[in-house]
Each structure stands twice: as structure tokens, then as C-alpha cells.
Amino acid sequence: MSLTDILMITATALSPLIAVQVTRYLDDRNEERGRKLQIFKILMATRAYTLAPSHVEALNRIDLEFSSKRRQEKAVLDIWQQYLDHLGNKTMQPDAWADKRVDLLVDLLHAMGHALDYDFNKTQIKNGTYAPVAHGRIEEEQEKIRQFAIELLEGKRVLPMYVTNFPNQNTPDQSP
Structure with missing residues (x-):
């Protein structure tokens, strides 16, 4: 060989x-x-x-x-x-x-x-980037919502409540 x-x-x-x-x-x-x-x-x-x-x-x-x-x-x-x-x-x-x-x-x-x-x-x-203004606004709004929720949960903010409609007291009692 x-x-x-x-x-x-x-x-x-x-x-x-x-x-x-x-x-x-x-x-x-x-x-x-x-x-x-x-x-x-x-x-x-x-x-x-x-x-x-x-x-x-x-x-x-x-x-x-x-x-x-x-x-x-x-x-x-x-x-x-x-x-x-x-x-x-x-x-x-x-x-x-x-x-x-x-x-x-x-x-x-x-x-x-x-x-x-x-x-x-x-x-x-x-x-060279596209970033819609709406995206920035949405992020800002979401941040505001998060901050509000945190402040509410921590007791730093109150949730205003208004009663707008009382039950009618002139209706007859419907119990027997």
C-alpha cells in the first residue's frame, strides 16, 4: 500500500x-x-x-x-x-x-x-423612530391612575362620594 x-x-x-x-x-x-x-x-x-x-x-x-x-x-x-x-x-x-x-x-x-x-x-x-403621541399620553394616564390608586390605598387620598338619589320615603311599606 x-x-x-x-x-x-x-x-x-x-x-x-x-x-x-x-x-x-x-x-x-x-x-x-x-x-x-x-x-x-x-x-x-x-x-x-x-x-x-x-x-x-x-x-x-x-x-x-x-x-x-x-x-x-x-x-x-x-x-x-x-x-x-x-x-x-x-x-x-x-x-x-x-x-x-x-x-x-x-x-x-x-x-x-x-x-x-x-x-x-x-x-x-x-x-428615525416612530412613537405616536397617543402612546405617551396613554402611559402618562396609566401612571396617574397607578399613583392615585397607591395614594388611595395608603390613605393619603380620599375617594369623594356623593349620594345623588335617596329612596322615595313616600311609598307605602310593602311588607305584610
Whole structure:
């Protein structure tokens, strides 16, 4: 048996194993990218509704899916850390805090888009969202209702009641 025959037999025997390993590697890589894309798409879709549970969940998954070993993903993690620190900052004035929050979220989404090969500029990310005014009004009304209910339950607010109709006292008693 010649060296060529041995190499042919070895290649024939190993090729299915190599094919399976390559397929598994590619599937794992695609699944990993899919999870990152899911986070990015949720954050982009909910960037006008940052209190949405799916938005918060996606933010909390960034540490799990992005790696500090890759330069572009490390940039995502660095900006996420800045954004997270800002979200916990209670010392700023509300308007300044809100403006900086938006800027940091835009920076985060821009870095994520760059790491995932999307070509969005920061202006597109910041201004390219649709948020109906009615949604904001509904959220404000729901917050007022929640606050009223809490104050009522805590005894800090009373529920005014007015009797508008007394039973007619001139009707004869219907008991035997």
C-alpha cells in the first residue's frame, strides 16, 4: 500500500468527521450572531419606549452575548457600562439626565450596529423612530391612575362620594 492510498483512506474516513465539525462551528457562529442581532433589533425597535420590558431584558443580555475579546464588541460593552452607570445616576437634573440617557443609548446602538455590520449613523438612530403621541399620553394616564390608586390605598387620598338619589320615603311599606 502506497502513501497515496493511505492518505486517500484517511481522507475518506476523516472527511465526514471534519464536515460535521465545520457544520457545528458554522451553526454555533450563526446562532451566536443571531442572539446578538435579536438584542440589537429589540433595542432598535423599542428605543422610543425604554421602559418596555423587552427593552430592559435586551439591555441586560448585552453582557451575556457580546465579548470583550473582540474589539468592536468590547466597544459595545464599554458604552453599555457607561449607559448602565448613567441609568443609576440620581444626582443629575431630570432634563439633563434624560438628554444624556438618549445620547448614551444612541452611542450604544451605533456601536452595536457597527459590530453587527449595520450602517446606521447616529442621526438615523436618534431620529428615525416612530412613537405616536397617543402612546405617551396613554402611559402618562396609566401612571396617574397607578399613583392615585397607591395614594388611595395608603390613605393619603380620599375617594369623594356623593349620594345623588335617596329612596322615595313616600311609598307605602310593602311588607305584610
